Amino acid sequence: MKARGAILLLLAMTSMTAQVRLPEFTREQLPNGATLILLPRHDVPLISVRAVFRGGAEAEPAGLNGISAVTVELMRRGAGKRTAEQIDLDLDFLGATIQSGANRNAAFFALEFLSRTAPEAMSILGDILARPTFPEEEVRKVLARTADQVRAAKDNPAMAIGRYFNGAFFPAGHPYRHSGAPDESSVSRMNREEILKHFRRMATGKNLIFIAAGDFDPQQFAPLARRILTEIPAGETLPAAQPPALRFPQPRLLLVDKPDATQTYFRIGMPGIDRRHPDRIALLVVNTLFGGRFTSMLNDALRVNAGLTYGANSLLDQDRLPGAIAINSYTPTATTVQAIDLALEVLQRLLREGISQDQLDSARAYIKGNFPTERLETADQLCALLADLELNGLDRSDVDTFFQKLDALTAAQVNAVLRRHFTADNLQFCLVGNASAIRGQVGKYAKAMKEISVKDAGFSAPDF
C-alpha cells in the first residue's frame, strides 16, 4: 500500500552502511520573514504540519516561565470567528489532530490531517496562527487548569524529577531552569494582558518556521500555505538568550522531600553540549554505551546485575544552548545510597577504561539501525527533524553526512571526546524521595546541600 513512498526512500537507503539522506524539500523565505518548508511524500494520504515559533523558554520574560506554552494553548481557544468549542468541533469533524506546546527553544503547533481536507484544516490553522482572540473566560480557565496541572505533576515523582533537576542544575536567570513550563508563582502572575503581549512578540513572521510533509502537490499546497502565513505580521525576531557558561565549582545536592515516596528518584548531572557542538556525534556514541540503550553500562549494572531498579539511563541534552549530561534512575528508599554509589562507580569505570573498538562498532550499528524508524519513517517525524535543523541553524548536510561522520570516528577520537566532557568531579545531584529516611546518608555526595518539600511552590530552591 505504500508503493510510491517506497521508491523514494529505498533509493536513499539501500543498505545498513549506506548514508541516509533527507528526502528532497523546498525552503523559501516569505516577505514577512516566515520560513516555509515543503516536503512532499506520497506514501499515506496524510499531511503533517508543524508551525514553530522560535523562542520558547529562551524568550520568556522573567517570572513568567511557561507563558509560551500557555499562549499556544490559548491561541487554539478562540480564533477568527471560531470559538474554542467550534475549533475543537471542526478539527474533530475532519478527523484531524492538533498538539501544541513549548520547550526550551520554541513554541509549536503540530497538526495532522487527511490530505483531502487540506483547505479546511489549513483555514482553521490560519485562524489560530494569525487571529487568536484570547477570550477572557478561556484565559481564566486555562490559568486555573495550569495551576492544577502543576499540582498533579507533583503527585508523581517520576514526572517531577526532571523539573526539579533543571531547577537545581541551571542557575537562577538561566532560561532552562524552569523547563519551559509554568509553576505556581509564574501562573499567578499571568493574565490576558501579559499573554497578549507575549503573543505579539512571539507569533511573528520573523520567528515562524512552517513545515509541511506528506501527501500534497507543492503546486497546490504552497499557495494555501503562503495565504495563511502572509497574514502574520513580520514583527521582530526574539532576541536569543545568552546566559553565562555552566560552571560548577563544587558538588551540590538538592533533596526534595516527598514523605510518602517509597522510592528515591535521582538525577546526577554535569555540563554538556549544545546541538551544534562538534563533539555531538562522538558523544551520542558515548551516551549510547553509557546509558542510552538496554545493554548500556548503567542499565546493566543497576538493573540487570543488581536488580536495584526497573531502569537506569543517561541523558544528553541537545538544545540551542549547552545543557546537561545526566545519570537518571530510581530505587527503593532503602537502597538509595547503594544505587547512587553504583551509578558513580559506573561513571568512574567509563572514565578509567574509556570505550573499546567493539563497543564503538556496536554503538554505531545501534544508532544507524534505529535512525530510520525514529526520525525518517513518518511525515510528522520528518517535520520534527526539519524543525530541529532550522531552529539550530543547520541544513540537510547534518542528516546527509550523519552516517559518514559516525563511520569515520575512531575509538581514540571518541575517548578523547569522552574525557573532554564526562567528569566525576563537582557533580550536581537532585533526589526526590522520603527525605527523613535518606538525608543523613546522602550528605556525603555534596557539602552544598539544600532541602525543599514538594509542598513548596516551584521546582527549585531560591538561592541554590
Add this chain to the structure above:
Amino acid sequence: MRRILAVLWLAPFAMSAQMVKVSEHTLSNGMKILIHEDHDVPNVALYLFFKIGSRNERPGATGISHFFEHMMFNGAKKYGPKQFDIQMEKAGGRNNAYTTRDVTVYTDWFPRTALELMFDMEADRIRDLSFDPKIVESERGVVSSERRTSVENNPFGLLYEQFFATAYIAHPYQWPVIGWASDIQSWTIEDLKAHYRMGYAPNNCVVVVSGDVRPGEVLALAKKYFEPIPRQEPPPPVRTVEPPQLGERRVNVHRPANLPILLVGFHIGSARDPDYPVYEVMDTILAGGRSSRLHQRLVEKEQLVLNVGGGINPSLDPGQFLFSFQIRSGRQPAEVEKSLYEELERLARDPVPPEELQKVKNQILAEFYRQLKTIAGKANLLGSYEVFFGSWNEINAAPAKIEKVTADDVRRVAAKIFSPRNRTVATLIPEQREEVAK
C-alpha cells in the same frame, strides 16, 4: 453545508484506500505467521503474540506472566544471559515486550540485515530458555521496582489496581497484571517452568513480520527456525465466568496527594461481542477528542476535572467501559459523578444527532488510519486483530462495521450497560501528609 460535504469525502476513502495485505501461513506445529510487506524504511518489526496473560494465572502466583516476560530476556541455550540484547543491539536492533490480562507480546525492531539473527534468537528462547536462580532473584528486584514506580508511587496506578479488584469478584481480571507485591516475592522456579510449558507453545503464538521483507524469505526462515519447535498443550481454558453484578460497588483509597482521582467502570462484552463497534462509537462520542461530550462538559464548561481518560480495550473475556478523571482542586468526586451519570443517561435516552455520529465515525477512521503509519503500528494492529477479533483480516472489515453503527444502536447499548447496578466506582481521596505521619 460544509460539514455534510466532509462526510461524503471521508467515509468512502477510508473504506477503500486502507486495505492491508498480508501473506498468511500456519507452520506444521501450529504457529501462525503473518507477513506484511512495507519497503518505506530498510527496517523490520517482528512481533510475537503469545496468548497468555494474567487471566491464565492463579492466586499466589499473580504477575507471573509479566515476570516471565522479563525472564525471556535472561538467557537460553544458544544465546546465554544478556546475549539476546547484546546481539540485537550490536546488529542495530532494539526490543521491548508487554504483558496484558490476555497476552504477552515480544516486540523487535531492527534493520533488515538482522532478520535471520532475530529468528534464530527468538527460536532459541521459545524452545530452550534457562532458569538461573541467581538471575531470577535479581529480576524479582527489577519487577518490584517496576511495581513501586507504576503502582505505589503513581496514584493512578494504585487506584486502577483497586478498581479491578473491586469490579471483578470471580474472574482473573481482578488481579493486577504486574501481580500483588507478596506474589512477586514468592513465586518459585517450578512456577516459572510450569508457566513456560503452558504459555510458550508454538501453537499458542502468532508471529507478525512487517517491513522491508519478502514473504518467501520470511517463510523460509520461519520453517528453518520455528517449525522444529514441538507443539505442546496450550493453556487450559479460563473457566471462571464473572457473575452478573447485582449492585453498585465502591472502593475508596486514602493516600497523600494534591488532587483526587475518580474511576468509574461498567461491565461490557469481550472483543468478540457483536456490539463491540458500538462500544467504540460510544467511547468516541463520550471521550474522543476535545469536542467529545465529557470533555466539553466536565473539562470546559463545569471545569470539574483536568482531563477525561479511560475508554475501552479489546479483551478475550468480558471487559470494562472505563472512565478516569483527575479532579480539579476544590471540586468533589460526587459532582463529577453526577454530571457523568447525566451524560450517560442522555446517551441512553436521546438519539445521537446525525452530524455528531458522522463526526465520531470520521474520528475513529482517521485514528485507525494513523495506527497504520509505521511498520511497528501495523505489526501490533495485525497481531491484535488476529488474537482478539479472530483474524487479521478483520482490520479490513473494521471501517465498514463502524460505518454501520446507528443512533439506535448507541441508545440500545448505552441503556443496557450504563446502569447503576453494573457500575464500579473507585475514588482516590487525598489525605494530608501530617495525618500519615501519625
